[in-house]
Amino acid sequence: MQVPFELRRKLLQLEALYDIGRALSSLRPEGDLLEELMQRAISVLDATIGFAVSLDSESQLQHLYALGLAEGESVERVMATEPVKRVLAMRTPLSTTVVDFLGETGGAVLVAPLLAGDALLGAVGVVGKEERGPVSGSFVDDDLRFLASLATIGAAAIDNSRNFARLNRMRESLESENRSLRERMLREFSNRLMIGDSPEMQRVIDLVARVADSHANVLIRGESGTGKEMIARLVHGNSPRREKPFIALNCAALPETLLESELFGIERGVATGVEARPGKFELAQGGTVFLDEIGDIPMTLQAKLLRVLQEREIEKLGGRKKIKVDVRILAATHRPLEAMIEKGEFRQDLYYRLRVVEIVLPPLRARRQDIPKLVRYFLDKYGTREGRTDIRLAPEALEKILGYPFPGNVRELENLIEGAVALAVDPVIGAADLHLPDAKGGGGIEGFGENFPTLKELELRYVAKVLTETRGNMSQASRILGVDRKTVYRWRDALSQNRSFDEFSDIN
Ligand SMILES: Nc1ncnc2c1ncn2[C@@H]1O[C@H](COP(=O)(O)OP(=O)(O)OP(=O)(O)O)[C@@H](O)[C@H]1O
Numbered sequence: 001m002q003v004p005f006e007l008r009r010k011l012l013q014l015e016a017l018y019d020i021g022r023a024l025s026s027l028r029p030e031g032d033l034l035e036e037l038m039q040r041a042i043s044v045l046d047a048t049i050g051f052a053v054s055l056d057s058e059s060q061l062q063h064l065y066a067l068g069l070a071e072g073e074s075v076e077r078v079m080a081t082e083p084v085k086r087v088l089a090m091r092t093p094l095s096t097t098v099v100d101f102l103g104e105t106g107g108a109v110l111v112a113p114l115l116a117g118d119a120l121l122g123a124v125g126v127v128g129k130e131e132r133g134p135v136s137g138s139f140v141d142d143d144l145r146f147l148a149s150l151a152t153i154g155a156a157a158i159d160n161s162r163n164f165a166r167l168n169r170m171r172e173s174l175e176s177e178n179r180s181l182r183e184r185m186l187r188e189f190s191n192r193l194m195i196g197d198s199p200e201m202q203r204v205i206d207l208v209a210r211v212a213d214s215h216a217n218v219l220i221r222g223e224s225g226t227g228k229e230m231i232a233r234l235v236h237g238n239s240p241r242r243e244k245p246f247i248a249l250n251c252a253a254l255p256e257t258l259l260e261s262e263l264f265g266i267e268r269g270v271a272t273g274v275e276a277r278p279g280k281f282e283l284a285q286g287g288t289v290f291l292d293e294i295g296d297i298p299m300t301l302q303a304k305l306l307r308v309l310q311e312r313e314i315e316k317l318g319g320r321k322k323i324k325v326d327v328r329i330l331a332a333t334h335r336p337l338e339a340m341i342e343k344g345e346f347r348q349d350l351y352y353r354l355r356v357v358e359i360v361l362p363p364l365r366a367r368r369q370d371i372p373k374l375v376r377y378f379l380d381k382y383g384t385r386e387g388r389t390d391i392r393l394a395p396e397a398l399e400k401i402l403g404y405p406f407p408g409n410v411r412e413l414e415n416l417i418e419g420a421v422a423l424a425v426d427p428v429i430g431a432a433d434l435h436l437p438d439a440k441g442g443g444g445i446e447g448f449g450e451n452f453p454t455l456k457e458l459e460l461r462y463v464a465k466v467l468t469e470t471r472g473n474m475s476q477a478s479r480i481l482g483v484d485r486k487t488v489y490r491w492r493d494a495l496s497q498n499r500s501f502d503e504f505s506d507i508n
Pocket residue numbers: 192193194195196222223224225226227228229230231334410411414472
């Protein structure tokens with residue numbers, strides 16, 4: 001059967017629209033889309049010349065394709081032709097004739113705008129109908145309708161591709177912003193937490209980074225004030241448990257029964273008047289328990305703690321059922337655990353359980369190179385707090401600090417700077433403003449001059465002196481001072497936090 005020519009033409013156009021709809025709906029670069037659009041227009045409409053242009057939101061030329069122009073003719077000049085200018089101005093399809101198109105013989109011209117909503121994205125057009133079939137030399141009405149449809153589909157595709165590119169750029173910039181923020185946070189976080197450029201501290205920080213991700217229990221050792229608690233927080237903060245609680249407990253600060261209930265919790269009804277209370281292990285569920293001063297935990301509790309570590313479940317005081325706990329244990333001590341094991345003061349099995357990984361913090365005097373940065377850091381910290389950001393240290397003052405052995409380590413340095421900032425009149429702290437204990441001992445009754453301290457002040461200074469000399473060995477300090485260890489701890493904490501003398505009212 002002979003299909004009428006008119007019908008064949010219609011079918012061809014429909015198929016072309018269908019094809020191009022499909023082709024353009026895949027996400028492709030804008031240039032490719034335009035070129036395809038132009039090719040389809042030329043082939044379906046049997047044109048001798050075809051072109052397609054796209055503009056950005058400021059009507060600046062983005063892409064321009066043309067086919068069939070005279071040899072040597074510049075593509076850009078398409079923009080200057082009357083039909084294109086008119087369509088871009090009127091934003092409606094145009095069918096007209098020209099005598100000449102950029103030096104080529106003209107003829108019928110069809111141009112359709114690329115419109116996506118209110119936005120004008122460009123135009124597509126054809127010139128000069130190839131002579132073929134019974135209708136020759138001019139386009140018919142249907143041809144303009146076809147070109148306009150083609151332009152609508154093309155505009156939607158370009159709009160899509162632009163939106164996609166924009167979203168993609170946005171996503172990329174958000175991602176990179178996010179990445180750099182995360183990195184900066186981590187850097188600032190560990191910078192803020194730990195100052196330590198010395199090789200000794202770098203080794204510690206490396207070890208923290210390697211162990212943080214694991215589930216391993218870590219024993220943190222070092223003299224008083226070396227930053228053991230900071231390391232514990234750093235391990236937790238860089239571990240997969242960071243969103244879960246970090247619960248610290250000082251094993252030296254509480255009497256045995258209280259320590260036990262703090263660790264494991266109390267079931268209601270143990271004794272009248274005692275509220276049921278969760279223990280630290282329960283509170284830390286999914287997170288980390290930090291057992292500070294683990295060397296001071298009494299033997300009976302050592303056995304109970306070991307059982308928790310082995311069975312990963314706890315039994316509350318007066319409780320009947322066991323509770324599963326998922327916690328990571330970090331422990332810290334300045335005590336010589338090995339010697340204590342020898343003397344039967346610390347359980348060896350518990351020691352091995354706690355010390356899966358050991359991090360040893362070097363004393364400050366073994367890494368003097370960190371001192372200047374620590375000084376700057378504390379000056380900044382307390383300067384900001386006191387609203388005195390101009391505060392500095394005279395070179396002699398830094399010299400004096402560098403020559404001092406810091407038995408109290410970083411904490412002692414921190415207290416020194418805090419005190420100096422609080423008392424500073426001048427923005428420059430001089431050597432004389434730094435009240436460092438006399439390295440040669442002394443501390444006799446002579447030498448007060450006219451400034452007699454009160455008995456309380458003298459007591460306070462004596463406690464501080466003993467603590468400094470015993471380098472944080474609480475048992476030794478408590479022997480010398482003749483009070484129990486818990487009292488020494490209370491005094492030390494009050495001293496290190498610069499609390500008022502009233503805290504010492506129980507020194508009698
Ligand atoms: N590397 C460091 N960078 C900045 N600050 C530090 C550093 N090390 C310690 N500090 C500060 O020193 C003080 C003492 O640190 P921390 O409490 O962690 O020491 P510690 O070893 O637990 O002491 P102790 O044995 O007396 O309990 C804290 O205020 C801490 O912020």
